[in-house]
Amino acid sequence: MENLNTSIQYVKGVGPKRAKKLKRLNIKTVEDMLYYFPRTYEDRRKLNSIKECRNGEKVNLKVIVSGSPVIYRPRRGLSITKVPVKDETGLAFLVWFNQEYMAKNFKIGEILRVNGKVKIAYNEIQIQNPVFDKNDRKGEKVGKIIPIYPLTEKLSNNEMIKIANNVLKNYIDKVEDCLPDVIRKNFNLISVNDALKNIHFPKDRKCYIKARQRLVFEELLILQLGLLMIKENYSNNKNGIKFNKVDEIKKFINTLPFELTNAQKRVFKEIEQDMESDKPMNRLVQGDVGSGKTIIAVLSMLKAVMSGYQAVMMAPTEILATQHYESIKEFLNNYNIEIELLVGSVPDKRKKEILKKIKEGKIDIVVGTHALIQDTVEFDKLGLAITDEQHRFGVRQRAKLTQKGLNPDVLVMTATPIPRTLALILYGDLDISIIDELPPGRKKVETYAVNSKMKKRVYDFVKKQIKEGRQAYIVCPLVEESDSLDIKSATELYEELSNEYFTDLRLALLHGKMNAKDKDEIMAKFKNHEIDILISTTVIEVGVNVPNANIIVIENAERFGLAQLHQLRGRVGRGKYQSYCILINDSNSKVARERMKIMERTNNGFVISEKDLEIRGPGEFFGTRQHGIPDLKIGNIFRDMDMLKQAQKLALKILEEDRHLQSEKYKKIKNKIINLFKDKIKDISFN
Numbered sequence: 001m002e003n004l005n006t007s008i009q010y011v012k013g014v015g016p017k018r019a020k021k022l023k024r025l026n027i028k029t030v031e032d033m034l035y036y037f038p039r040t041y042e043d044r045r046k047l048n049s050i051k052e053c054r055n056g057e058k059v060n061l062k063v064i065v066s067g068s069p070v071i072y073r074p075r076r077g078l079s080i081t082k083v084p085v086k087d088e089t090g091l092a093f094l095v096w097f098n099q100e101y102m103a104k105n106f107k108i109g110e111i112l113r114v115n116g117k118v119k120i121a122y123n124e125i126q127i128q129n130p131v132f133d134k135n136d137r138k139g140e141k142v143g144k145i146i147p148i149y150p151l152t153e154k155l156s157n158n159e160m161i162k163i164a165n166n167v168l169k170n171y172i173d174k175v176e177d178c179l180p181d182v183i184r185k186n187f188n189l190i191s192v193n194d195a196l197k198n199i200h201f202p203k204d205r206k207c208y209i210k211a212r213q214r215l216v217f218e219e220l221l222i223l224q225l226g227l228l229m230i231k232e233n234y235s236n237n238k239n240g241i242k243f244n245k246v247d248e249i250k251k252f253i254n255t256l257p258f259e260l261t262n263a264q265k266r267v268f269k270e271i272e273q274d275m276e277s278d279k280p281m282n283r284l285v286q287g288d289v290g291s292g293k294t295i296i297a298v299l300s301m302l303k304a305v306m307s308g309y310q311a312v313m314m315a316p317t318e319i320l321a322t323q324h325y326e327s328i329k330e331f332l333n334n335y336n337i338e339i340e341l342l343v344g345s346v347p348d349k350r351k352k353e354i355l356k357k358i359k360e361g362k363i364d365i366v367v368g369t370h371a372l373i374q375d376t377v378e379f380d381k382l383g384l385a386i387t388d389e390q391h392r393f394g395v396r397q398r399a400k401l402t403q404k405g406l407n408p409d410v411l412v413m414t415a416t417p418i419p420r421t422l423a424l425i426l427y428g429d430l431d432i433s434i435i436d437e438l439p440p441g442r443k444k445v446e447t448y449a450v451n452s453k454m455k456k457r458v459y460d461f462v463k464k465q466i467k468e469g470r471q472a473y474i475v476c477p478l479v480e481e482s483d484s485l486d487i488k489s490a491t492e493l494y495e496e497l498s499n500e501y502f503t504d505l506r507l508a509l510l511h512g513k514m515n516a517k518d519k520d521e522i523m524a525k526f527k528n529h530e531i532d533i534l535i536s537t538t539v540i541e542v543g544v545n546v547p548n549a550n551i552i553v554i555e556n557a558e559r560f561g562l563a564q565l566h567q568l569r570g571r572v573g574r575g576k577y578q579s580y581c582i583l584i585n586d587s588n589s590k591v592a593r594e595r596m597k598i599m600e601r602t603n604n605g606f607v608i609s610e611k612d613l614e615i616r617g618p619g620e621f622f623g624t625r626q627h628g629i630p631d632l633k634i635g636n637i638f639r640d641m642d643m644l645k646q647a648q649k650l651a652l653k654i655l656e657e658d659r660h661l662q663s664e665k666y667k668k669i670k671n672k673i674i675n676l677f678k679d680k681i682k683d684i685s686f687n
């Protein structure tokens with residue numbers, strides 16, 4: 001049973017107790033440990049001298065034990081063990097607290113390599129709780145680069161180092177390279193064995209970089225291949241629905257109050273072709289804020305319903321689902337089409353009725369939130385599933401919705417433009433359509449970044465706009481990670497503004513913790529212009545459409561990422577009025593200043609997302625986790641962009657040559673792909 005699937009428990013130095021703790025880190029087998037990478041490293045190669053010791057710094061010393069260990073017990077419950085040591089430059093003490101057994105470890109004259117933090121106390125140089133190697137041998141702890149692992153309770157880094165060491169010693173030869181030799185050669189990658197050894201215990205920086213490169217490349221290639229294979233698998237499945245050519249659609253388009261933009265026409269054509277083919281559609285529609293995605297969804301649903309199927313649309317929030325529901329109803333009010341809204345706040349009795357009707361096929365179009373993916377929702381004949389993602393659903397949730405029909409067509413909509421390279425990873429399983437044109441007549445939202453000293457002037461400006469008949473949003477500061485604090489700050493701002501600046505105007509407060517009915521009511525009032533200023537947390541961030549609102553003030557704008565600012569700004573500039581976005585911020589940080597400048601300069605979401613990638617640290621707003629793609633262990637889709645591009649190219653080439661990875665040389669990589677995706681999506685058959 002000596003293979004990589006061997007339970008970690010049986011590795012030397014582990015045992016059942018440690019195995020339990022390792023399980024918390026998701027390390028169950030030898031292989032898991034091999035692929036459990038250090039989070040960082042500490043370079044303990046350079047030796048210091050005692051003379052160089054500065055308070056608070058970490059040092060590596062080579063010393064000789066110069067006297068007998070002494071134990072002090074200054075008070076009950078505290079013992080101090082001190083071992084005097086020296087080198088040519090001075091004298092120091094190794095110090096441990098409540099570890100009297102340490103005293104037995106040392107003999108006078110013994111040579112040690114020691115690593116620890118310096119504490120200068122009572123005129124003594126102390127190294128407190130140090131780690132050490134004996135006999136002047138470069139051992140496990142001092143004299144080399146030491147890996148620092150992500151840890152869990154009661155499991156120390158030293159224990160992890162030992163385990164990693166044992167695993168490498170006993171199993172590294174069993175690891176087979178999943179990358180064929182030609183790929184390794186072409187991309188100048190080291191063997192997996194060397195890479196694993198050096199990622200845990202790098203000899204030097206160069207070895208580390210080589211190791212990381214190899215492992216990142218492998219990881220990105222596997223991910224990209226997997227996503228492409230899922231897409232291929234899906235689109236080659238001939239058992240999709242063949243929707244009818246529906247002439248009525250043309251008539252319907254002619255009755256719209258506006259003409260479709262060329263981009264909308266092109267994208268809908270792509271959708272129509274997909275829908276009419278016998279393969280299931282799996283398409284992403286990316287469009288900048290306000291580019292008119294809703295009508296595309298409406299047209300697609302109309303086509304599905306006219307072909308005798310049901311359609312469903314899932315949105316990330318109740319406000320948005322309600323809004324979609326209302327606009328779909330309005331667009332389709334001349335047709336005899338049953339449309340229903342299914343969200344968490346629908347009362348149980350009503351919900352039951354709706355569910356029954358959906359199952360019996362009496363409802364044609366259902367719009368809703370997550371409530372839609374519950375098991376109780378069953379369709380009679382689901383033909384089209386649309387998700388309005390705004391970065392909130394993942395592959396799995398999408399799959400859950402899709403499984404409610406028999407290979408229904410799938411349309412994913414997103415308003416967060418993403419550079420193509422990233423879209424290929426985040427939405428690698430989808431075909432992509434882009435609405436890269438705004439409806440005519442839209443004016444650029446004028447954007448100004450100001451500091452909070454200007455607030456009064458900003459509010460005066462808001463007042464002026466409202467006097468002219470417009471409406472405004474004021475977005476509250478984002479409070480870190482805490483809903484309740486968010487609400488507190490929103491409530492305070494609301495009170496301050498109602499009592500001080502806008503005493504004669506109609507204000508309302510909107511935040512995520514309000515119940516759905518209240519939220520809907522406020523949104524409805526705002527839409528009907530019964531409210532002048534909506535003070536809100538970021539719940540309005542996505543998709544809200546009130547064309548008469550022409551000004552948005554964002555407080556503490558520096559706390560938002562660029563994509564989010566762009567989304568928020570997208571709430572205005574949706575009608576015929578010149579619109580304004582005021583970013584209030586007092587931050588002096590370079591990144592914040594740069595963000596504000598970009599916002600002032602451009603209204604184009606695609607440009608903004610490219611810039612965002614350039615200036616921002618990785619992973620700030622679109623954590624891959626949200627997308628449901630497997631977590632990356634070592635690669636970083638932002639920092640490793642170059643490698644990502646290479647891996648993407650290679651993946652396409654490999655699949656061109658061998659669509660199902662059937663040849664012997666890809667067998668190992670195929671197994672890795674299947675393994676990686678197995679818990680993510682059910683029923684993927686890589687035949």
Ligand SMILES: Nc1ncnc2c1ncn2[C@@H]1O[C@H](COP(=O)(O)OP(=O)(O)OP(=O)(O)O)[C@@H](O)[C@H]1O
Binds near residue numbers: 293415570
């Ligand atoms: N071709 C068009 N010409 C004029 N107006 C249009 C056109 N297409 C859509 N609109 C209108 O533009 C507004 C924005 O459209 P929609 O709400 O679909 O945007 P969106 O793409 O969903 O944006 P967001 O992601 O910001 O919600 C709506 O009021 C819609 O009726």
